[in-house]
Amino acid sequence: MSASRRALFALLPAAASLVQPALAQPTLAQPNWPAHPLRLVVAWPPGGGVDTPSRLIAGPMSQALGQPVVVENRGGASGSIGCAAVAQAAPDGLTLLADASPHAANATLLKGLSFDYATAFAPLTQLVVNPLVLVVHPSVPARTLAEFVGWMRAQATPPAYASSGIAAAPHQAAALWLARAGLRGTHVPYRGSAPAMAGLLSGETLFTFSTLPQAVPLVQDGRLRALAVATAERLPNLPEVPTVAEQGFPGFVWNDWIGLWAPAGTPGAILARLHAVVLAALREPAVAQRLAQVGQVPLGSSPAEFGAFVARQRLEMAELVRAGLLSAD
DSSP states (O other): OOHHHHHHTTTTTGGGGGGGOOOOOOOOOOOOOOOOOEEEESOOOOOOOTTTHHHHHHHHHHHHHHHHEEEEEEOGGHHHHHEEEEESSOOOSSEEEEEEGGGGGGHHHSOSSSSOOOTEEEEEEEEEEEOEHHHHHHTSSOOSHHHHHHHHHHSSSOEEEESSSSTTTHHHHHHHHHHHHOOOOEEEEEHHHHHHHHHHHHHOEEEEEEEEEHHHHHHHSOOOEEEEEEEOOOOOTTSOOBSSGGTOTTTOOEEEEEEEETTTTOOOOHHHHHHHHHHHHHHSSHHHHHHHHHHHHHHOOOOHHHHHHHHHHHHHHHHHHHTTTOOOO
16 A cells, blocks of 8 residues: 555545635637537446536536536446547547546556547546445445454355446455455446445445445445445544454555546646636535535645646556456456
8 A cells, every 4th residue: 555545535634725716817829718518528427426526516617617517427448438538529628527546547457448548638637535435235244344354254255346347446445455354355347336336235246345425325324334434534424434444454545536637638728727617616615515415525636736646546556457456357
């Protein structure tokens, strides 16, 4: 586990302070930009952790830009289908991409892609961080992580676990935790968070590391049981749920993240305008309140900061693949 990963969640209480007041809008080469509606391609299905903040900021962005911002879900293949659509779009600032942590792993894991993740996109901002929680189907008798480890070891076959897609943060977290615990599980990837939770609720799978928007309501309704959060500290949304680290796995911290990109070659002035508009959207009281309710932490990093972060993430994911902890199988 890298120091950058361990340090990330420790900084989250102050993360909202990174969303600074927007700079004065630059003079655009296209003075009437945008003259057409914008398309925000969400590389994951509706109702998931990427979809939620994308739809929250779309309204304020529309008001600020004077054009509709239409959210278009293009889920599948761990986000690469939506990414391919944006990679092929004109670099005019009218098409944006919302994607999650598989963005940094897919270049290593997926073969035959029609685009290069490292060069096809212009980074805009790291939008939010998504904490993860380990939840189990009610048929699993465990009430603590230690009991869950014992239960898994007693099973004749490796229990099935869900993820929102190959190399998605739930897959990453589960693979790392299973390796730390010396356990085996059967990975069942779905086409997004909502289908993954449906599979867990049906009993098709028995556990998953989930982002909070999907997990918290189901835990509160008693339809799933939360055993641990994969953060450095307990979460306000689930204060009674201990961390993975305090249940015998010191230092275990793993979170999902969501970012925004434009096609490579988008003019710098347009990127700056978009960045300012996104930061203003994150500061909207209704947006901030809703993000807090679902447990997502706004960041609003600069394009340069976000680009450097993704580059580091890409190296970390490649290391996990080489170590055999993450695979497309």
